[in-house]
Amino acid sequence: MLTAPFEFRRASTVNEASDLLQQGTEVKLLAGGHSLLPLMKLRLAAPEMVVDISGIPELHGVSVHDGVVTVGAMTRHVEVAQNPVIQAEAPLLSKTAAVIGDVQVRNRGTIGGSLCHADSAADLPAAVLALDAQMVVSGPDGIRKIPASEFFVAPFVTALGAREVLMAVEVPAMPSDAASTYLKRPHPASGYPVIGVACWVGNGGTSVKMAITGIGSTAFRAVEAEAYLTEQGVNASSIGEAARLAAVHAPVEDDVTGYKRQLVNVYVSRALHQTMAGKD
Amino acid sequence: MPQVMGQALKRHEDIRLIRGRGQYTDDMTLPGMVYAKMVRSPYAHAKILSVDTQAAQAMPGVLAVFTGQDTKDELGLIPTAWIPPNSDLKMTPHPALAFDTVRYVGDAVAVVIAETPYQAQDAADQVQVQYQPLEAVVHPREAVEDGRPQVHEEIDHNIAFHWTVGPDLDAVFQQAEVVVRHEFRQQRLIPNAMEPRAALAQYNNATDELTVWVTTQNPHIHRFLLSGILGIPEHKLRVVAIDVGGGFGSKIACYPDEVVASWAARKLHRPVKWTETRQENFLITSHGRDHVQEVELAGTRDGQIQAIRVKAYSNLGAYLSTAGPGVPTILFGLIINGAYNIPHASADVYGVVTNTTPVDAYRGAGRPEATYLIERMVDLYAREIQMDPVAVREKNLVQAEAFPYTNPFGLQYDSGNYQGTLKIALDMLDYPKLREEQAALRKDGKYIGIGWSTYVEMCGLGPSEVAGAVGFQGGLWESATVRVHPTGKVTVFTGASPHGQGEETTFAQIVGQELGIPVDDIEIVHGDTARISMGWGTYGSRTTAVGGGAIHLATQKVIEKAKKIAAHKLEVSESDVVFEDGMFSVSGVPDRQVSFQAVTLDAYLAWSLPEGVEPALEGTAFYDPKNFTYPFGAHVAVVSVDPDTGDIHLMRYIAVDDIGNIINPMIVEGQIHGGLVQGIGQALYEGAEYDAEGQLLTGSLLDYAMPKARFFPRFETAHTVTPSPHNPLGVKGVGETGAIASTPAIVNAVMDALHPFGIRDLPMPLTPEKVWQAIQQNQGGR
Ligand SMILES: Cc1cc2nc3c(=O)[nH]c(=O)nc-3n(C[C@H](O)[C@H](O)[C@H](O)COP(=O)(O)OP(=O)(O)OC[C@H]3O[C@@H](n4cnc5c(N)ncnc54)[C@H](O)[C@@H]3O)c2cc1C
8 A cells, every 4th residue: 555656745825736737747636635645555546746735825714705605625524514604604514524434534634625536425515516515716717616516527527627726615605594414324334425415495495405425426416306395395295205206316327226216215305304303 | 469360450461552552563673674565466367478577676676576486496385284084175286476377366476575665566566467367266156066167277176175074864854844944155254354464574694593573373383384385494483473453363374475575585685574455455365254055954843953954165265275174164064053952963065266365264263154054044943833033942952951062073062051141131131022012013114123143162272182183284282381580570471372362461360360469460471483382373262261271280380389499488398388369378377478479589599499399480381171162152133124225223232151261351341242243244244245257346445344333232241151171260262252143143133023024034244235125025115
């Protein structure tokens, strides 16, 4: 479990990181290292250069302005889980970060690293999708924003350009009456979600958002279920049908036994029940 | 002097281990040390066409690259050390580095030696091996079919041995009222000791001595085998196991890696270190279990079991590992009647080679495979005759008056009250009430299940005479030296080789109690062939029963001699001296006394010793037990099954064990918990899977589910104590009981829960998907 040789650099600004990304064919940014380093140790990744971005001040910090929570890309999972601003304005994000891996993983791993790595079984993509978050990205052509719904392209592939750095995640604050749940079924070996359902209900039941990770090639929004629930209202009788709709439309592959769709059905239903129970 | 035997003393070894001060093989650094990295086959079965080492040789820091061609004439083959008699066992020639054929993924073909581990790895990646892939076999029963590829040319139909025991039982089965037949798959398990394996070899040019630090459970067996393979005589070979981070059987075997590191150290005159990665650990360190078992049980309509027989195909992997052939034969076949008085039994075992990682002992080794078979069959039989599984057990368990009980294969079960442990478990559970609850819950669509396992196992291996009779190529006695230093402090040298089981504490308790001195005055030394004359190591739950027995006898020799000196000092005859709590006193005159420490000093000063008594004070004993020991007990699991997801929730687990006398209850508790977790791991989570090409699909901790603490409820444990008459301490062994008993208890519980769906059996591990699917198929989804 030893990496191939590589050059190690430390960037102190986003621009510097961006510049370094253009220096070779294989340059990798290093955030928490909890996804990149295992790959390098298995020699599945062998970048020529590794650029540590943990010391870039612009990537740190959590703030809220005009109903938008900005979470710096270098924010560790543990901070996302425990930060009072995030807990107050976007509790779904905190709840999701709180159940990633274990204590060590949460102490090292970052929100930016997790989203950019885009493992199809990662937890956070479900939350940022359900929250309609935007990725704030800096590259050679300046800063742009990518909606979460366009960010996850395929397993381990994002809409991030080769020279781009994720700076922060902007999350619209949840309505004050919102109730939310992240329900995860950890894999018995890896602890990653076999399925993770992130959902919230707010604005007097007129906003229902739900995204599912782990079960498809990327995380996805359960749009049919959302539409049905928005129309019918979320209640004991509508939840069953919404769960069925989510299962039927889930983009799952290799589901020979039908078990994956069954899990979608059960976990969507449970997540919604839990959300409604949380409301009272 | 307080009582120390039977006390839950904290573990002496933990002071260093939990503070990160332990010294494992990989922690060792020697001046001039270089690093070995193996080049391993990515194919399960292939011809080696060529190995090009040129590019690797030229890499920075590389001292040498050796291939199988370089080593084949200089190294002996790696042998198996267990040859079951009358089984027509064929050896599987196992070169340390393969030179013409590779037989499993991970088989080593070359080694790179470099100045740093990184350089070694970089260069290993540049060794170009051309393979001609061959068809592979992975499944033990398929491997014996006609027309399958042969793993070894010499081994027809891949049958390395065929071992049978017991008479022809056809007549019994033909006349039986009830015959239950079933096929079980004992899936393959990957031991995953916390510390991967490692070896560090140093050759001393001046003395021609080779020292090998290696992760082993049995340094003297390692020395014995390495000596033969390397051609270095035993008096020039030292094997050291400092701290070893768990083994579970996987550190019994002698592996190619330590052989190659040793050979290279001698060749290059540099200390060579080899350290396994976790990824390699999955691929090359021995696996466990892997049987297909065709089982038949004959009985009466009213619950009397008359016969049990099995035909088993045991997967041994690509090469016969050190103890590999003994596990599915002696340690399995001879005890398939379990804790029951079954008059007729027979076993028929095919030892099969396949293109998979070699299989050797894994916690329980053979006995879990036997216990699962009989405990599951008892439940299937109970279902068949519509009797409660507890009633069937009560009817068939060996009766307390029957001990010593001779089983159908001639094993003599030592002592016990099997019904006694079952009774306690029944009370702890409140069985009748739980059955009522179960019935009520079923009406609400909730499914709970209760599963029993009333087991016995054989351990404390074992008398050497039996070892010889069953083909184990070694002895099974143990050695101990108790050396009392002039100040009365004690060093104990044991031939057992604990690697996490806590005997540095347990053994000190034995000696402290017997000598009446503080346990802190006692150091236990193990795992070094230069400091310990001989020993057979730690496996088969033998360490306390046999190693402890030796220590007891050696301590008695010390006391015997000290008594002579004390009598001389007290000017009385030896028979008038009593020894108690560390004091020698004159019988009837308790204030005429002298301490153990004072006597020790006298022994060393030797100014005035009794006639014929030599100076110094130490005792050495070589103890060969009279028989195995037979721990037993009753375990019961309560589970609930969620039909929506197939999830199994373990609600309660009760373990009532009788392991004979208990020296340290906390350590015993720890051993039971660990064993349970591993046994339950087999039932619910673990399972190695290969594809048809022999690629290990569960090759990392991302895919292979090791049990985690959060999966378990608090275990409820209790004990009865029936001392074993087979050793002086009356202990039976506890290292493996949990792993042996728990697997069938869990599966019996799940099948009990699934009974309303008409499900009789499912192959382990009982993953939620498998359970859910079975429910779907049997009910069309309620
Ligand atoms: C034992 C273990 C268990 C885990 N369990 C879980 C789990 O249950 N659920 C889960 O979701 N995850 C889990 N993870 C993954 C963990 O959350 C990772 O930390 C995370 O996926 C990556 O974050 P990181 O900060 O460590 O990123 P790194 O490993 O440093 O980087 C990951 C990738 O993202 C790129 N990158 C990082 N930051 C940026 C940026 N700002 N801009 C552009 N590119 C960037 C890197 O170049 C790299 O390619 C686990 C990891 C481990 C080791």
